[in-house]
Amino acid sequence: MIKHLLSMDQLSAEDITTILDTADSLRQVTDRPIKKLPTLRGRTVCNLFYEASTRTRISFELAAKRLSADVINFSADSKSSVAKGEGFKDTAWTLEAMGVDAIIVRHGSSGAPHQLSRWVKASVINAGDGAHEHPTQALLDLFSIREHFKELDGLKVAIVGDVLHSRVARSNVKGLATMGAEVVVVGPPTLIPREAATWGARIEYDLDAVLEDLDVCYLLRVQQERQAEQLFPSLREYAALWGLDRRRLNRMKPDALVMHPGPMNRGVEISAEVSESPRSIILDQVANGLAVRMSLLYLMLGGRSKEDVTLEELAV
Amino acid sequence: MSAFLLTGGRVIDPATGRDETADVLIRDGVITGIGKRLDTKGAETIDVAGAVVSPGFVDLHTHVREPGREDEETIASASAAAAAGGFTAICAMPNTDPVADSAAVVEKVWALGREAGLVEVMVAGALSKNLEGKKMADIGEMVRSFARVRLFTDDGHGVQDALFVRRTMEYLVAFDAIYAEHCEDAALAEGGQMHEGERSAALGLRGIPAEAEELMAVRDLALAKLTGCRLHLLHISTAGTVELVRRAKAEGVTVTAEATPHHFSLTDDALGDYDPNAKVNPPLRTEEDRAAIVAGLADGTIDAIATDHAPHADHEKDQELLYAPPGMIGLETALGLGITNLVEPGHLGLPVLIDRMATAPARILGLAGQGSLVEGGPANVTVFDPAAKWIVDPTTMHSKSRNTPVLGTELHGKVVHVFFRGTHTVTDGRVASEALV
Numbered sequence: 001m002i003k004h005l006l007s008m009d010q011l012s013a014e015d016i017t018t019i020l021d022t023a024d025s026l027r028q029v030t031d032r033p034i035k036k037l038p039t040l041r042g043r044t045v046c047n048l049f050y051e052a053s054t055r056t057r058i059s060f061e062l063a064a065k066r067l068s069a070d071v072i073n074f075s076a077d078s079k080s081s082v083a084k085g086e087g088f089k090d091t092a093w094t095l096e097a098m099g100v101d102a103i104i105v106r107h108g109s110s111g112a113p114h115q116l117s118r119w120v121k122a123s124v125i126n127a128g129d130g131a132h133e134h135p136t137q138a139l140l141d142l143f144s145i146r147e148h149f150k151e152l153d154g155l156k157v158a159i160v161g162d163v164l165h166s167r168v169a170r171s172n173v174k175g176l177a178t179m180g181a182e183v184v185v186v187g188p189p190t191l192i193p194r195e196a197a198t199w200g201a202r203i204e205y206d207l208d209a210v211l212e213d214l215d216v217c218y219l220l221r222v223q224q225e226r227q228a229e230q231l232f233p234s235l236r237e238y239a240a241l242w243g244l245d246r247r248r249l250n251r252m253k254p255d256a257l258v259m260h261p262g263p264m265n266r267g268v269e270i271s272a273e274v275s276e277s278p279r280s281i282i283l284d285q286v287a288n289g290l291a292v293r294m295s296l297l298y299l300m301l302g303g304r305s306k307e308d309v310t311l312e313e314l315a316v
Numbered sequence: 317m318s319a320f321l322l323t324g325g326r327v328i329d330p331a332t333g334r335d336e337t338a339d340v341l342i343r344d345g346v347i348t349g350i351g352k353r354l355d356t357k358g359a360e361t362i363d364v365a366g367a368v369v370s371p372g373f374v375d376l377h378t379h380v381r382e383p384g385r386e387d388e389e390t391i392a393s394a395s396a397a398a399a400a401g402g403f404t405a406i407c408a409m410p411n412t413d414p415v416a417d418s419a420a421v422v423e424k425v426w427a428l429g430r431e432a433g434l435v436e437v438m439v440a441g442a443l444s445k446n447l448e449g450k451k452m453a454d455i456g457e458m459v460r461s462f463a464r465v466r467l468f469t470d471d472g473h474g475v476q477d478a479l480f481v482r483r484t485m486e487y488l489v490a491f492d493a494i495y496a497e498h499c500e501d502a503a504l505a506e507g508g509q510m511h512e513g514e515r516s517a518a519l520g521l522r523g524i525p526a527e528a529e530e531l532m533a534v535r536d537l538a539l540a541k542l543t544g545c546r547l548h549l550l551h552i553s554t555a556g557t558v559e560l561v562r563r564a565k566a567e568g569v570t571v572t573a574e575a576t577p578h579h580f581s582l583t584d585d586a587l588g589d590y591d592p593n594a595k596v597n598p599p600l601r602t603e604e605d606r607a608a609i610v611a612g613l614a615d616g617t618i619d620a621i622a623t624d625h626a627p628h629a630d631h632e633k634d635q636e637l638l639y640a641p642p643g644m645i646g647l648e649t650a651l652g653l654g655i656t657n658l659v660e661p662g663h664l665g666l667p668v669l670i671d672r673m674a675t676a677p678a679r680i681l682g683l684a685g686q687g688s689l690v691e692g693g694p695a696n697v698t699v700f701d702p703a704a705k706w707i708v709d710p711t712t713m714h715s716k717s718r719n720t721p722v723l724g725t726e727l728h729g730k731v732v733h734v735f736f737r738g739t740h741t742v743t744d745g746r747v748a749s750e751a752l753v
Contacts, residue, residue, distance in 0.1 A: 088636050089631075109636035109638035115592075115636065130520050131521070167520060195518065196517065198517075
């Protein structure tokens, strides 16, 4: 398995399948009365979060704890940290000196996990960097889609919204393309980089033109500040042109799925009604995040010594 | 004083068109003979067979960081780095702290340059007070100061207000001084970390489009035509800007342009691993832009190679890419990059490279006694071995900073000797130790 997970570029279709299959096996643990495995006993995992996050940090923390790792949480607003003079590299060296085995990092600066991986011996897992990537989100999304359709190959997936600023979009386009899905990115031209075509995605500005073919409609969060930056005239207009409401949902295939990485802006990119419809698997995504992150930690940090529990033993 | 005889080298002087194997005699700070059978009495003979004897290089664009950031570079350390790189003159940019926008500051920088004594330190003055692009700096007083400022720029910032540009250009005409622009539209470039294109989109980094440079170049070329002011475009980086300069020159606009070694050597691929040392402003562009810069240097559209030597402390460059300041050092690698990336692939010959590094920049700055090898002229001479291979090694550099993406790479072409006004400042590639502080 890879030493660091920085980008979906690093993962082949085979790697992704291994991660998702392992997540499937590990999910059984969650159904047990004692939800814990000894696999990472004695290992230390640090959550290094320079941006506010609830679901991703908690998900990683719980995943590490279910595998019996010790978990340290370090949260810092990157700007206040810079102001205090405690640099990113100093923090990296501090964690290194304390002998952590893995660092799960979220940072507002694209590439921060790449830089970190050059400074430490620990494994680095990218939990979201700037507008670059969020690979574990993509993996849990692939897991959630696969759960419904069994196969990812040949599925038609639209990623709708602020692709330009979205790390979720970049990781998902790559992951879906690797697994053979057809991806179209949809949104106002100010939020769709022309270069998305080189990532293996088709570009479309009209959501209504693609709805009927879709197996999955994946909506991205629209940040309020994009309106202030004049990337579109108003949230109202955005909702009218690119928001998924009941009317648009009804035009989609009956078994098509609605997904969102959260947190949602109800009434903007997704109507409240659609978010709670049976076609929405938004809560499954959250639940699956735990299994996928356990799988990654298991594959990246565990399985190295004889005392480790193997997947076969787990199945017993 | 001392006398040196350089024997058997290939003497190249673009100013006079000389390119021949000859001896060069330096006596009491002056070139007293070029040729054979010179009066060598009392001269120390240095065998330079196989090497090139060139006018000392002239850098139009050096950030010396003093006053203000002496931890990153001083005028003395920049002078040592310049000498090691084969330069005998540098032009210090005004974005210091305090800004070089008054006679007092430019005279201080000039005096510290004289004190260091390794290269001629010319001083560029700011166009506007505190580089704010609003109030004109003390232009006439800087021209008339001991520093004799000839080139004015708000480098680091493009001047955004077209009316300010027009008035300043008109005013500079009185002194035959140069308006030098860092072409960058601030609104289009806002928040940009690298060139805008396929690379920036994939890396999730905000880009600076080529048009941010080109739009300002268009404006400045139009205003230079209107006012008759001499315009110099700093560190041009895009194929579009090269073409704009080419057309403006054909129309007779009084414009000159420079390009940096990093823009003719590297592309935005260098950012692929989020290396903050590859973050620079203007950003490294595409292969197409790089090729256009090379072509512009070869055909003379771009007059000069300038380093934009921009030292930064390790602890500032070792931050997240978003917070790392832009810039890279360049004095000690300029010749090597020129030979490796321009001469060896056959884009231009050594005489043209020397013209772009010495003769043309000396002419732009109006520096008598630099950029040429003539009998009776001051002995500003660089001897380099164009075939010598070396690895860029952070432990042997003279700059106080180490921020360059070419650390560890092999370059061809190495400076062996430098004479500054006849003083042997670099011997066998080492800067005279008594000169090092």
